[in-house]
Amino acid sequence: MSDCNNKYGCIECIERVSKITHKGTKNKINFMKRYIGAWYNKVLRNGYEGVFFIDCMCNAGLYNDSGELFAGTSQEAMKSFLNQGNGAYSDKIFKILVNDIDSNRVLCQECVWNRCVSDIGAKANVLFDSKNKDVSDFLRTDAIVALREAEQNNYHVLLFYDPYNAKIDWNGLAPFLKSKKADIILTHFMSDPTRGINQAKTEEAKKKYSETYGLPFEKLVMESETINKTFFFRQRVKAQISKFTSKYVSYGPIFNSKNRVLYDIVLISRAEVSRDLLKRNLYLEYRDIQKEDDFTQGTLFAFESISPDDYNSQRAEGVSEKDYFYSPTHFAEVIYKHFKGQIVLNSTYNEYIYKHEVIPPNANRQIDTILKNQFHVTIVAKNKHTKGKYYDFREKRNE
Ligand SMILES: C[S@@+](CC[C@H](N)C(=O)[O-])C[C@H]1O[C@@H](n2cnc3c(N)ncnc32)[C@H](O)[C@@H]1O
Structure with a gap:
């Protein structure tokens, strides 16, 4: 049991969950909220029997925004699934699977789910499950079981891979990159390599960059010096994805308050329309420009x-x-x-x-x-x- 006894919104909860420290986090969550709604409406009107949202690194499902609770992506998915287009999809299945390495955050997720159900009302066709594993283990166990279930039952998967840094486990993602029934949204944490690559001294840090970007570390440093770093690392991610799949790759940046690219939202899908959904929904976030x-x-x-x-x-x-x-x-x-x-x-x-x-x-x-x-x-x-x-x-x- 967590310190707050799972009383959603209590003072411990507000103090314990991550603080929103930059606007980019809200932009990302707002984008995901809009995208998840647009995605399941598209998918369920196109013959799928259900949708499966998997958040590999889900955090608590809520954040502390200057003392107020702010819903995380998984909570937005829960609410959206429970509302399910005002009952338009009562014959379809909605599943959510969340995972985080931090057990307290997973407890928060359970609590958030219970709160969403009590606020909106339980739905027999909306199911939630949570895991507490390292992401690489999760991708190779529970996530792959979910993917196989989706493939067998004609559900469509949206896998969200949202780390705090630029560590991408491509081999763990491979079955999802290859599957006809799965789309992936990953956040490519651009501000990590653009600032950190020249400071990387430990073997662990070098390995992280080398595995994420698919080049030996020294070569990576050398090549990243020759052109604009944002451009360079974006190209490397696209090259890595193309090793596994010929799906459409669409992307757009999320900025910090200084207009620096914090991360790219990268969407990988078999459907060309996914690019349209990504562009529309990211633009809604930044149209004030x-x-x-x-x-x-x-x-x-x-x-x-x-x-x-x-x-x-x-x-x-x-x-x-x-x-x-x-x-x-x-x-x-x-x-x-x-x-x-x-x-x-x-x-x-x-x-x-x-x-x-x-x-x-x-x-x-x-x-x-x-x-x-x-x-x-x-x-x-x-x-x-x-x-x-x-x-x-x-x-x-x-x-
Ligand atoms: C950027 S947050 C995720 C935010 C969440 N997807 C959202 O949109 O609300 C990153 C999360 O990754 C988790 N994390 C860090 N390393 C991990 C690992 N190796 N395996 C699983 N989760 C990890 C952290 O505990 C943190 O909650």
């Missing part, structure tokens, strides 16, 4: 106060990470360059956005406004003369 864009000055790139670390010189455009992934002004610039001189049907335009690595479809209204006002693109709405909406990129932009 548009307010920071300086339209009146005609400046294309906001965040001019960014530190050199965040300035990704690898990109020909020389744009900050935050603008590259989340700024409608930057998206409009990319789109304008791509279609310059052409008349483009809406369907072609939408297909381009859908397939684009980072431009989110739900930024379309902001992008349209910027295309019109800054790039002098004519956007013709659907009417009886035009048959469909189209974009005219032939006009010259006023420099």
